[in-house]
Amino acid sequence: MKLDEAPVRADLLSTADQVLVDGVLAGQRRSLAKAITLIESTRGDHQQRAQQVLNALLPSTGKAIRIGISGVPGAGKSTFIEALGVWLIEQGKKLAVLAVDPSSTVSGGSILGDKTRMELLSQREEAFIRPSPSSGSLGGVAEKSREAMLLCEAAGYDVIIIETVGVGQSETTVAGMVDLFCLLQLPNAGDDLQAIKKGIVEIADMVVINKADIDKQATAVVRAQWRNALHMLRPASPNWSPPVIALSALHKQGIVEFWAEIEKYQAALKPTGEFAAKRQHQALSWMWQLIDSGLRQHFRHHPRVQASLPSLIQSVEAGQTTPATAAYALLDALKH
Secondary structure, eight states: OOTTSOOGGGHHHOOOHHHHHHHHTTOOHHHHHHHHHHHOOHHHHHHHHHHHHHHHHHHGOOSSEEEEEETTTTTTTTHHHHHHHHHHHTTTTTTEEEEOOOTTTTOOOOOHHHHHHTHHHOOOOEOOOOOOOOOTTTGGGGGTHHHHHHHHHHHSSSSSEEOOOOSTTHHHHHHHHEEEEEEEEESOOOOTTOOHHHHHHHOOEEEEETEEEEEOOHHHHHHHHHHHHHHOOSBTTBBBOOOOOEBBBBTTBSSHHHHHHHHHHHHTTTTTTTTHHHHHHHHHHHHHHHHHHHHHHHHOOOHHHHHHHHHHHHHTTTSOOOOHHHHHHHHHHTTT
16 A cells, blocks of 8 residues: 555445455454455455454454463473363353464475364364464564464354464564463473573463373472562563463363463452553554565665676675675665
């Protein structure tokens, strides 16, 4: 959309896109899957249609609780999500899981195995599981995860879970798009906190020690260490102190207690306005991220940049030009 263009109007939808919108609002899983495929497409015409569909559905979003789940590989994220999801469905809720698999840096492909790991949950009509390749996007979070989340909300899902690959910047990225960020840890990951980065501790709204049944003594030690680490930092909200709970997803132990903390979190932040303010801040941050991404694309496709880029790359690789000099030369190309 150009700067002088008006926002897309819902009444300008094509017949096919209106059918798609109606299907999503009716909670049809096939329509939801087609809508997510549309927003994930990189084709220009598909992107324009995707924004029209999203604008039409926007008034029906925002009613779900958005939860981010992250943790090191082997922490049992998929097992935990399945146990939680089955329990939530038994409580009468609908659950959507947006599980992001790492894409290969060589082939660009990904395994997309979450439906296999969540076999019981994937068989339930009340659950929608969408594995998406990260496609190399920052933090291992699929580039269109935010839009997919809105589509799931419009389809009537009460709980939206975003599961990340749990590496690099994924924790920070997912924390910026959910209401509550939960970090899964293991009881036998070591007897100190060297692996716990300050930035991760600061963004965690809840810490879960999974597989607590394996070693109860180690679980108690790690739980105490996490509590001390969280206590030393200023909390993100004066109304919420991140709890550290232990559970066993495999044996379905501690799931009820986990959800009780989720409800406490909402009860603590919603009356103060923090809950809504957090979403407003995330929406603005999302807008600026899209602007940054758009500017990078515009830069790379600018004719003068494309004309100068090959020779400058060669010069930098040969050690004849510093990266800074080359970067400033390319930026200057936009001014003329």
